Amino acid sequence: MKVAMIAAVAENNAIGINNKLPWYLPGDLRYFKAVTMGKPVVMGRKTFESLRKPLPGRTNIVMTRDASWSHEGVKVVGNLEAAIEVAESVALIDGATELMIIGGEQIYRQALPRADRLYLTRVGQPFDGDAFFPTLDDSQWQEAAREDHESDDGLKYSYLVLDRA
Numbered sequence: 001m002k003v004a005m006i007a008a009v010a011e012n013n014a015i016g017i018n019n020k021l022p023w024y025l026p027g028d029l030r031y032f033k034a035v036t037m038g039k040p041v042v043m044g045r046k047t048f049e050s051l052r053k054p055l056p057g058r059t060n061i062v063m064t065r066d067a068s069w070s071h072e073g074v075k076v077v078g079n080l081e082a083a084i085e086v087a088e089s090v091a092l093i094d095g096a097t098e099l100m101i102i103g104g105e106q107i108y109r110q111a112l113p114r115a116d117r118l119y120l121t122r123v124g125q126p127f128d129g130d131a132f133f134p135t136l137d138d139s140q141w142q143e144a145a146r147e148d149h150e151s152d153d154g155l156k157y158s159y160l161v162l163d164r165a
Helices: 026-036 045-051 080-094 105-114
Strands: 002-009 014-016 041-044 060-063 074-077 098-103 117-123 141-150 156-164
Touching: 002 014, 002 026, 002 105, 014 105, 026 098, 026 117, 026 156, 041 045, 041 080, 041 105, 045 060, 060 080, 074 080, 080 098, 080 105, 098 105
Parallel strands: 002 098, 002 117, 041 060, 041 098, 060 074
Antiparallel strands: 117 156, 141 156
């Protein structure tokens, strides 16, 4: 099973502030849904709490160090290896070939060495943030696809698919 990560990332690698996205890009939200639908999604507890409920059409796997934490409609694990195991067992049933790491910062940092593919929305300007995507070593990634877009209010952004070189 491929391990993929999906994130919207500003020029300065900001991905969030106060447990929210620093921008509003409806097109990116549609892209996120299209790419992750039908696949197991792995996220940290804070990311899940920012969503407030499980994402429909996907098995939601939440990583947390709090062994007493639970929420209806999600599978709870304590580490990345357990998350991958759960995702693989779900994928056998659902027919998915890829698990999606959807955040936040700590989970991205843990998962990056294991990732085979990155789905990045590169937002064309810096934003204030308190959560950041890890810096990529460009020699380890090759661009497989790119789509450039502009929001109604003039914010430029690109969908990038990067495969491990």
